[in-house]
Amino acid sequence: MHDIRAIRDTPDAFDAALARRGDAPVSSDILALDEARRAKISAAENAQAEQNRASKQVGAAKASGDDAEFERLRALVGEKKAEVATMQAEAKELDAQLTDTLARIANLPAGDVPDGADENDNVEVARWGDLPEFDFAPKEHFDIGGVAASMDFETAAKVSGARFVMLKGAVARIHRALAQFMIDTHVDENGLIEHQTPVLVRDEAMYGTDKLPKFGDDSYQTTNGWWLIPTSEVTLTYSVAGDVLEEPDLPRRMTAHTLCFRSEAGSAGRDTAGMLRQHQFEKVEMVSITHPDASDAEQKRMLRCAEDLLERLGVPYRTVILCTGDMGFGARRTYDIEAWLPGQNAYREISSVSTTGDFQARRMNARFKPADGGKPRFVHTLNGSGLAVGRCLIAVLENGQQADGSVTLPAVLAPYLGGKTVLSSEGTLT
Structure with missing residues (x-):
């Protein structure tokens, strides 16, 4: 398995090492998948934060007797909860795709291994x-x-x-x-x-x-x-x-x-x-x-x-x-x-x-x-x-x-x- 951080840091070197094996470059596809995964994780975390804030405000609205605000906030909590669940599921799927992709890529050859076809x-x-x-x-x-x-x-x-x-x-x-x-x-x-x-x-x-x-x-x-x-x-x-x-x-x-x-x-x-x-x-x-x-x-x-x-x-x-x-x-x-x-x-x-x-x-x-x-x-x-x-x-x-x-x-x-x-x-x- 490859270290995704190393691919992020040196994508060209990663592709060059694979090319020595005769394999096609893959770093751009991997990094696009990784970026989508991280973006989905970040979006889920933001939605979770919004859900938490709304949850705290629900109690205050109920205590103040503002029924309209109470219902709005309660609906918002439910909406954000559903968003979080969807985004976490999507992030999990993207993570599984990234792991499977990395698992199918051969190890990189050591520097002293001679180049050759067969x-x-x-x-x-x-x-x-x-x-x-x-x-x-x-x-x-x-x-x-x-x-x-x-x-x-x-x-x-x-x-x-x-x-x-x-x-x-x-x-x-x-x-x-x-x-x-x-x-x-x-x-x-x-x-x-x-x-x-x-x-x-x-x-x-x-x-x-x-x-x-x-x-x-x-x-x-x-x-x-x-x-x-x-x-x-x-x-x-x-x-x-x-x-x-x-x-x-x-x-x-x-x-x-x-x-x-x-x-x-x-x-x-x-x-x-x-x-x-x-x-x-x-x-x-x-x-x-x-x-x-x-x-x-x-x-x-x-x-x-x-x-x-x-x-x-x-x-x-x-x-x-x-x-x-x-x-x-x-x-x-x-x-x-x-x-x-x-x-x-x-x-x-x-x-x-x-x-x-x-x-x-x-x-x-x-x-x-x-x-x-x-x-x-x-x-x-x-x-x-x-x-x-x-x-x-x-x-x-x-x-x-x-x-x-x-x-x-x-x-x-x-x-x-x-x-x-x-x-x-x-x-x-x-």
Whole structure:
């Protein structure tokens, strides 16, 4: 959510920042709506004052025996009362229109975000790991011999439809091991507090984390009104909604491993093979609630937490900063980490780490009390994948594949796999 006062003060700068995203200028429309709202509020206040004055005069007219003046003033009170009610209702409607308009405008990009139209204009900022060399044509994850029988798309389609998968046996265990490895690392070494959160949330939680009203079609809603979370960013971030935190309690760093659900509206025909783009998936999420002065440093910290997981797993990756045209609605700066997938001969996104500034905090009224006194200020919120579990499974399987259909697994997973480090070509752990 944007601060209307900032738009009033610097409308040209606001429009210029939106133009960097490729969005049309809106400040004139917003300010016209804001002016009409404030004018209606002022008119209602004036009418209320006139009503109050007339109400005081009614008693005096009755005491003096001036029946004509008494009736005139009583009629005036009724007239002003009706005017006040009408104007307050109109002001409330204008306020709702202004709030809805502001809620549909994307966050303004940070100054260091590169300008660009789409993913082709993203800028690489780091690269790690040597790409694996194979003496055979590397396969995509679902075609690897030891994987194919345990990655069941046909049964999932029979049960649920397209873009679902059933993992079985050793592959299901590797998937679980990856999630456990991520959570343990975040908790034991990265200082995040583990949470087990709901996956069903109310409208307010989706709105507060900028998923509503503009992107309702991207998520699933139950018949009784709950929303299935697209990521635990929603539950973790909204956990501080309406709170006034103490400054010494910042940053608040959280993580959760949850099921996630996305309708993938608008992605028809994209990544239909395999489990790269699913309606239901698992993710380990990182969320930080910070002091505004610390949010940029916190984003870099979170980015390193995600990159480090891939390094421990031995998965080559590159990190890019998203350009203005490719950045998500609520972000003011986003870094994507893209894992190398030999089967596709391409880097593919496995994590996004974003700072929203106070954009989400304003929507959900999340503030902190400055230690040196003064009025409460809005916190900054950040979120990042640490990591997408299914996509990490894909990367581990494809990078570790062998000519005979087996897969050499990362050593860091051995404690979670009973000490075993190989997925055999028959689909068993050895």
